[in-house]
Amino acid sequence: MTDRQQIVVIDEDIALRAEMVKYISKNPDYNITNFDSIGSFIDDLRIETHVDLVLLELIFNGQNILDHFYKIQRLVPSVKILITTENASESTLMRSIREGAAGYFVKSGDWSPLTLAVQHILADDAYVSPEVTKYLLKHLAINVPVPQDNRYGLTQREAEMLSGLLEGLRYKEMAVKYFVSINTVRHYVLRLYRKMGVNSRKQLLSKMKK
Numbered sequence: 001m002t003d004r005q006q007i008v009v010i011d012e013d014i015a016l017r018a019e020m021v022k023y024i025s026k027n028p029d030y031n032i033t034n035f036d037s038i039g040s041f042i043d044d045l046r047i048e049t050h051v052d053l054v055l056l057e058l059i060f061n062g063q064n065i066l067d068h069f070y071k072i073q074r075l076v077p078s079v080k081i082l083i084t085t086e087n088a089s090e091s092t093l094m095r096s097i098r099e100g101a102a103g104y105f106v107k108s109g110d111w112s113p114l115t116l117a118v119q120h121i122l123a124d125d126a127y128v129s130p131e132v133t134k135y136l137l138k139h140l141a142i143n144v145p146v147p148q149d150n151r152y153g154l155t156q157r158e159a160e161m162l163s164g165l166l167e168g169l170r171y172k173e174m175a176v177k178y179f180v181s182i183n184t185v186r187h188y189v190l191r192l193y194r195k196m197g198v199n200s201r202k203q204l205l206s207k208m209k210k
Contacts, residue, residue, distance in 0.1 A: 059087070
């Protein structure tokens, strides 16, 4: 029997927090805890604490939580974060992705898509509410061609990573450009390195020049 996945819901609105917990808890494979602030979550953390996913409200006491995003990432480096918010603006969406969020859920009164969002992110995918997907069209790189001289047998995703590395993009920028999580970027970059027989971006660039 596999361990249950650990999910944390952080939202200062007790009613909304209860709604999210209710929908997510329908899956028996999830163990869910909830907090009314990042501070209370951090205070509860222990060295041995393992968290797979945090659902994080964007605004607390009128402050944008992205300004404090690093606190969770520093304390639980491997955690995936799903932003939950009523804010459907382009700038906030793109900043959330740049900061490392794996998903962006717009609270619109229909909670049924929340379970889908959680499933996608726990499967190392990404999720963005339909209300804001239109903004991503400006930032997505569509149909990145696999190199014609594909001697290394690159997949479409690996070719995208190669393109991003050759452009000099950072992992966060590649995650935004190709609409994947940073962990997914790392995964495919490592696969690309193995196929091309290199261990770093520097070695990759040197090999491509040759």
